[in-house]
Amino acid sequence: MLTKRMFEAAKKIAHTKGKKLMVIGDPCSGNYFQFMSTMFPNCEHGDVTVDLHGCDECNRMDINDMSAWEEFDDAAFVVMETGVLGFSKDIGMVLSQIRRVSGGDFLSAGGNKGFLWEKFLYKTYSKELVYSMDPFDSRVDDHYSGILLGRKGTFRQKF
Structure with a gap:
């Protein structure tokens, strides 16, 4: 439900500010419980949707490739993130x-939480997953935070 609320807010902000909506994370896939996402989608594609392993509608971009970000203009988007930053x-x-690309308009639903997920289950999803993020809304939050999976610590960065 949080992802759905955040997505709707991001869509509204984009419309109000006359910006495009960038979604980071393919709404068609990538959920641990995929059958639930298919039946009850939390999010839609944006004007641009970024996901390395995304569907045909997605810009198949690795978020870790800094040169790939160059194709996007400064402050042109409201950015909605759905857990992909865990692969940073x-x-x-x-x-x-x-x-840079959002001009500060950024929302994130965060990642999965709970002791079992954070300690063990994330490994069954992907061995490349590093973080589980806390939800973030740039309208009220100024620090982006989360945990290093495996209970290896936390991080907090000024946005």
Whole structure:
């Protein structure tokens, strides 16, 4: 439900500000419980949807490839993120690109939570997953935070 609310808010902000909507994370896939996402989608594609393993509608971009971000103009988007930032190799660099292309208009539903997920189950989803993010809404939050999976610590970065 949080993803759906955040997506609707991002869509409204984009419309109000006359910006395009960028969704990071393919709404067609990528959920641990895929059958639920198919039956009850939380999100839609944006004007641009970024996902390395996305569907045909997606820009198949690796969020860790800083040169790939260059195709997007400064402050042109409202950015809605759906958990893909958990795959960041350098969260600071990825956030700097999101800050640049969004002009500060950024919402994130965060990642999965709970002891079993954070300690063990994330490994069954992907061995590339590094973080589980906390929800973030740039209208009220100024720090982006989360945990290093495997209970290896936390991070908090000024957005």
